[in-house]
Amino acid sequence: MNNDIPLSWFLIFASATFCIGLLGVLVRRNAIAVLMAIEIMLNAANINFLAFWRYGTPTPGDGPITGVMMAIFVITIAAAEVAVGIGLILLCYRRWKAADVDRYDSLAG
Amino acid sequence: MSQAFVNREFWFLAPEIFLTVWGLLVLIADFGPLRDVPAARRNRVLGMMSLAGAVITLFIGYMALMESVEMFGTEVFKPLALNLTQADYSLFSGTLAADSSTAFLNLVVVALLAMVIGISMSWNFTEHVGEYYSLLLWTAVAMMFLIAAEELLTLFLTLETMTLGLYMMAALEKSKRRSAEAGLKYFVYGSVSSALFLFGLSLIYGLTGTTTLAGIQAALSLGGSFGLQSNIAGATAFLLVMVGLGFKIAAVPFHQWAPDTYEGAPAPVTAWIAAGSKIASFVAMMKILLNALPSWSSGSPVGLAAENFSTPGWIGVVAVVSAVTMTYGNFAALAQKNFKRMLAYSSIAHAGYMLVGVLAAAVSIKKGQAAGAVLFYLVVYGFSTVGALAVAAWMARDKGTDEISDLNGLGRTSPMLAVCIVLLMLSLIGMPPLGGFFGKLYMFMEAMNSGERGRLTLQWLVMLGLFNSVVSAFYYVRVLKAMFLRPSEGEPLKPAASGVTWAIVISTLVAVGFGLYPEPLVETMRSSALPMLTSGSRITTNRDYDAERLKDYQKQRSEKIRDLREQLRKKDAGPAMAPPAKPGEGNLSSR
């Protein structure tokens, strides 16, 4: 009797959230909202990494928990990225009084 | 293996470690002793300090290079090219490489860093001087690690460290609105593309079960299938990875950030993005495409039947990207009036040319030769771009703008530097006998020489590249026209700051020197490109992993050193002496 969750379920869940994040990046104009959508995409990748780690065939000579390590470092990067992003958004907000990417107009293009 | 040897792993990272610590010291100096000093003075002091750090790192890197090619006291270039393939280490269980390509490219990155620091010192554009210089040093560290990365985790982490630093540096000119906008646009495009890149990496990890480049290559070649036909997961993974890489090198569908960021960021940061980050990202791209994913390049394995060549693989995608990139970049540059914006489009176009070289390396049997040509082009392009952007810094200091028309009359006021700028522009066009010409020549030659199947595919790309070089002449010549034919309106530019002068002169020397005498550099690059792309054959310094091989290697190495010394002694005795022609063993196995 096999009642476990198939690997493809996790992968499809990750893909779905990834595409929702992509939708958010494309639809939203507010920089903070875009940042949130990016976080969703990074989380989707992390689910993939952990699922592949748990279900996949480990390669000899490769670390035992590479997928987990990747996810940990992605979490680190995401934290740094959000800090930098908020810093930049605040900087721009002071100049334009807006957080919408469309409102910034000092450069042609 | 003995523990002593294991501990040596950290010595390979000496340049990186030193630069990291030096960045911290710069930051401490800014917040400690220099707290209440005016920003202009802090800029000078901290600039000198960073420059000293870069020079020391250059020295350490040179020592590392000497170590890695085992040249104790021999002349630099000729034996270097012959012996480079010897030292080919894999550090820290395969996360980093230490070979001649990393040692040499480290030197290039640090030399560019020193030039960028010189440009930054020419005028004071930010209040956050300490933060600026430490970020500059740390992004250089990230670039050096990125060049050495042999494994997807390290590669992604260093890529992010580099770009996060660059986002912040682009926005540090707080007195200007456009700087903030440049930083935010760069950030938004960049982090979206790296999220896509990461998802692609996660799929590759799932497909192959490993994150080392060599492991991925081995796993993919196990499948026995080539190309991406009916391999939807692989194709998706490749396309996502390509988005991330295409963003970093500013290839066309993902280039929208480049013109805005180049124009809005302060000139030294623009130079750093255009030169340093492009070199590092291109090396990472070549490693991923040519080292990890060669099985997906086309429908047939390299060197086999030509009829399968038309089946889809990443060669087709990259060829289209390359064609579109160079054409779009050049034609868009024609319309620009802003000097930095023009250079942004020209940098996009150069990414297109270099992709031709990457393709040549993918189809060619001698992939080390073709990849070496790309590296040669990258080095020449990096120096030329920094030199050109030093001019932008000069204008920004005196006029606060960077329109091409601001250069009017420069040929009269500063004739020497104007001639240097002419040479740089001609090198960027690809005029013989300058470095840019030989860069294009080697790359396009490799594309044409890459066997029958390669020639058929790449012929039209080379034609397009030549046509585009002609187009590019028109906008580069506009700069020359402004300098020599137009009278200066308003106040002419004041004499350039010494940092700017040095940057322009050094880059001109590189462009002219490697134009008149390209062999040493191109030979070095060719011989170092192969170990860069064949990580499977590295010597690991890890514990007892490959003890036998390591012993062999050490024996070889000591014999080699003895030989070299022997020959040197003979050479000192009699000048007529053949160079030590002893090509490396083991690591030259071209697939």
Add this chain to the structure above:
Amino acid sequence: MIRILFGILATLGILTALGTVLARNLVHAALFLVAFFFLVACQFVLLEAEFMAAMQVLVYIGAVAIILMFGIMLTRNIQGDETTGGHWVRKLPAAAVALGMLAVLVAGILDEKPLGGRPAWSAIQARPEAIVPSADGPPVDARSAAIADMSRSVGVEMLQRFVVPFEIAGLLLTAALVGAIALAQSEEREDSSRSGASSDMRGGTTMQPAPGFGVKLAATPNGSAAGLSAKLHPASDTNLS
């Protein structure tokens, strides 16, 4: 049973992700995002990576979501963006791109061609068995050991194989901290003690200290303390109002 649990969690995860992306009110979006992070942590638990779930909660909910909240509050942009609105037809291309991407990904997952004798992704119905290691039992494989004591495995990996990435991550966080503070600092850090080239940057704006630390400023008028307190309160931006 566990499949039903996964179904519930996944549905909630997708709904909260959609909520984050589509909510017009940014505070609502951030709250949805917190819920989404939590549900992803639940997925990690389903994948037997409790350590990662704890990391997820600590870093994402504890730090990332809070920074985002700060950002929303400081930009006073609770009502969301103006340009996101508009007719739904204008969002159709983006929705088509996202749905197309989803279709390609799902097709890729279900149609994956395994390499070298591995099972296909779609054929893996259950995870490989994890053996619980015991003191006197036989040695277990690396994954089982990691599942049983993940923090230990992570620590070992971080100090052996991934020691350089570990250090680089430290550098990344330092750089991000240093740079983000420099960026988010308001220009009034440049107090009267620093002159010279800074005058054009300040543009002649006079410093208007926020009431919160005005007393402190008055008490130490020598300037450097003012710079310090402005540094300590990067959020106290008088330009905002």
